[in-house]
Amino acid sequence: MADNEQIELDILGQVCPACLLVVLRTINEHRDLLKDGAASLVVKTDHRDTTRTVPESAAKMGYQTMVRKKGSYYEIIISSG
């Protein structure tokens, strides 16, 4: 993931299910880039449930995810599987 584009999505302060819907909409919008591995989506969230629902849904769509704790929020990195 070093050379590809990073698409940032800041949903700090939002909770599920709105978080999930926003993330899914963004994935849909950048579907081709993400599928090709040309970009990865970096989601910033402080809602703990999101770290479960987003990776589960993304996995069903064929993406791989990684969750990192970054101080007061989480970073969910979604990329091609």
Next chain:
Amino acid sequence: MKSSSAAAETGSEPTVAPSAEAGEAAGQSAEIERLRAENAQYAHYIRSKTNQLLQVMGTQPLRPEEFDDRQLLSLDPIGIIAGSFEQVLEHVNDTISQLSEARDELQAIFDATGVGISIIDNDFRVIKCNEKQRELLVDRDLAAVAGRYCYNVYCQRDGPGLDCPAMETFATGKPVMVREVQKRNKYFQVISTPFARDLQGEVTRVIEVSLDITEKKRAEQEEQRQRGFYLTEKLKFATVLESLSEGLLVVDTAQRVVSANTAAATIIGRNKEELMARELSSLFTMLSASDDGKGLAAAGEGICNFEITHARDDGSRLLAVNSVPLQDAGASSIGRVLTIRDITEEKQRRETYYRAEKLAAVGQLSAGLAHELNTPLGSILGYARLLLRQDNFTAEQRDRLALIAQQAKKSNTIIQGLLNFARVSTPAGKNESRCDPNRVIGEALQVLAAELGQRGIEVRTALAEVPRVVIDAKQLEQVVLNMLLNSLQAMKESGGDITIATTARGNRLQLSIADNGPGIPPEIQSRIFDPFFTTKEVGEGTGLGLSICSGIINEFGGAIDVDSEIGHGTTFTITLYLEQQL
């Protein structure tokens, strides 16, 4: 970097046109209410479907305070989730495609593998088996295996046997391996592994893998047979080697002993263990210049035979050695095999035999000559003595007659010697007489006491207490006298000492007579026992003394050996059997 807005989008407020007339207004108002109710119904429908889809996606339903209807519609959650579902479906299709491909690959591997594979359920029915399994264990005319009992089609039984690995796997839940199973004249290694379990964790299916180890088993059996054959042959070979009376040594290319039999150890005079890894040249002690090891050194170059004299603790031995190169299967030299035979006694017997044969021939000739000469010589001597009694001869004539009588008497003495020799040389059966050798020596010394005294020869004796020996006393005395006279004559000018010793060695007596006279030259040592061989002046000796001695001693199964060194003296050693050892 792109950025997406996180804020929920909101639509613009709907506007209502002012009514011109009350009736129309009332109608419009009613219509608005209906439309609102209808919108609310649609919004409710959309919200409930959205929640349903969100639940499918694994998250919680929308809360009313989170999005109002307008916000919800503008967010287009169904569109979002539909887009996501499209990707989910695409992913599922990809996965199905990959699984299908994997299944085909697995099936190809399943069929192409060199081992028989079956999937068996807990009712021992075959769910599936590959072609190899059919080939190995199923009758050719059986069309379908699936659904049949494994013990029927694979083992020709009516139920699973106690040695069935699948049964054990179902019972224990663990993999089981049976190292060797015999089916249909073939050997198999069978491994049963759990494949599927029910909710309680019980094994419901197993994979059974059958590996045909028939070739391996046959190879093992053949190897075992060959090993047995090899061990038997090795044992036979070892037994043959041990049973040989000849010594056998096997040496490597560095001339080190790698194998030796007991006979070799006995002949060399060492323990078998002492021989191992020793260099060949260090095993043999050479005694004479002709045995300087050249034979041993040359033995590596081909088949050769040679004799060596080997010094052992119990005396020197004459060994006949045969050396043969040893090669491996590739014709490379790996050492050689030496067979060793102790020919000491054989050579002595052969020499004794030749000497006895020679003596017998000469004896016969001597007896004939003596008989023919004795009568005319008796006449010459008798008539000479008669003539000497007459007075009518001159002094000169009487001297000549006396000379005739003297020479005739001397000739008679020679003839007596010949007759004695002939008697000894003629086989007359072994005399079983016994005598005390020390007493015989004493009597012989008394006979020669005056002669010894005159010549100033000192005689020392070292006589051990020994049993009687197997020989006639008179004949032994004759031998001892002959030997002593031999020494006396050898030292007639120089004087010197004579040492007589007796000692018992095993079952034999050794009687030695040693002088410190001039010694016998090496080149004639082998001839001194030959009849008529003498170093004395012509007329001084008959050359029969030592021949007669040798004949007497041989007749009683003994031997005479000579050891002489020029300037240091001569030792005669007589060996005879002791009475008690017979």
